Amino acid sequence: MDRVRRRPEAWLVALAAIAAAAWAALARDAGELTLPALCAAGAAWAGSLGDTLRLALAFNSPARLATEWALMVAAMMAPLMAAPLRHVGDRSFARRRPRAMLLFSLGYAAVWMSAGVILAAAALAARIAAPAPLACAGLVLAAALLWQVSPAKQWCLNRCHRRPAIAAFGAAADRDAVRFGLAHGAACVGTCWALMLLPLVAGAGHLVAMAAVAPFVFGERLDHPAPLGWRWRGPGKALRIVAAQAQMRLATAAHSGARSR
Numbered sequence: 001m002d003r004v005r006r007r008p009e010a011w012l013v014a015l016a017a018i019a020a021a022a023w024a025a026l027a028r029d030a031g032e033l034t035l036p037a038l039c040a041a042g043a044a045w046a047g048s049l050g051d052t053l054r055l056a057l058a059f060n061s062p063a064r065l066a067t068e069w070a071l072m073v074a075a076m077m078a079p080l081m082a083a084p085l086r087h088v089g090d091r092s093f094a095r096r097r098p099r100a101m102l103l104f105s106l107g108y109a110a111v112w113m114s115a116g117v118i119l120a121a122a123a124l125a126a127r128i129a130a131p132a133p134l135a136c137a138g139l140v141l142a143a144a145l146l147w148q149v150s151p152a153k154q155w156c157l158n159r160c161h162r163r164p165a166i167a168a169f170g171a172a173a174d175r176d177a178v179r180f181g182l183a184h185g186a187a188c189v190g191t192c193w194a195l196m197l198l199p200l201v202a203g204a205g206h207l208v209a210m211a212a213v214a215p216f217v218f219g220e221r222l223d224h225p226a227p228l229g230w231r232w233r234g235p236g237k238a239l240r241i242v243a244a245q246a247q248m249r250l251a252t253a254a255h256s257g258a259r260s261r
Helices: 002-006 010-028 034-040 049-059 062-090 097-129 133-148 151-160 170-201 203-222 236-260
Strands: none
Touching: 010 062, 010 203, 034 062, 034 170, 034 203, 062 097, 062 170, 062 203, 097 133, 097 170, 133 151, 133 170, 151 170, 151 203, 170 203
16 A cells, blocks of 8 residues: 555656656757747847847748747646646546646646747847847846846745635636636746746757756745745755755665664
């Protein structure tokens, strides 16, 4: 029975598999991804932001750009869906559970896919404003750091911890699942938009930027809701948990080694 209880649920395994597959696909096509290259080359086209966007879409398939953005979102955000998905599953009857979790996921994904258009435009605007790659990266990094310490960031983080009631039956249950997905997706975009902008302006270094951003995206969700204020927010709690786990494992290994002598 203990072994059964420790076995991960199928949807958690699927979520981890989706994130791993997305990272693998991005790593495989790292040199051919259109979206980061498009944002990095924004300054090469003269004209307004609107002209640049129209020219970019004329030479790049919207379907490919959407697919690449979906892979980036899946790689970075799939782990963050575990807690809200568990909330949806725990508050749905067994026969409705897969449907409710799917509806939540569709609402969440719809918000992030819509945000991708705005973030791509923002990345192009940053590149036009600061044509030099280092200057553009510095501009976006400064915006990300400012957002990271702002009260507005904490407001969005607090909303990420909301767990609304979900109806048990009928159209109301479907509506609540979708509404929760949309609301949680909006809070997640509000929390992570500046961090997700960094890989878009990193060009060939977008995978490195994603790997650097990932601990912040995941680690800050481990903190509890907090009062609004100006302060640093980062993966400190996540790093402390990892350090504590490593220390416990080392102590256990040392104790087992001492007993075997």
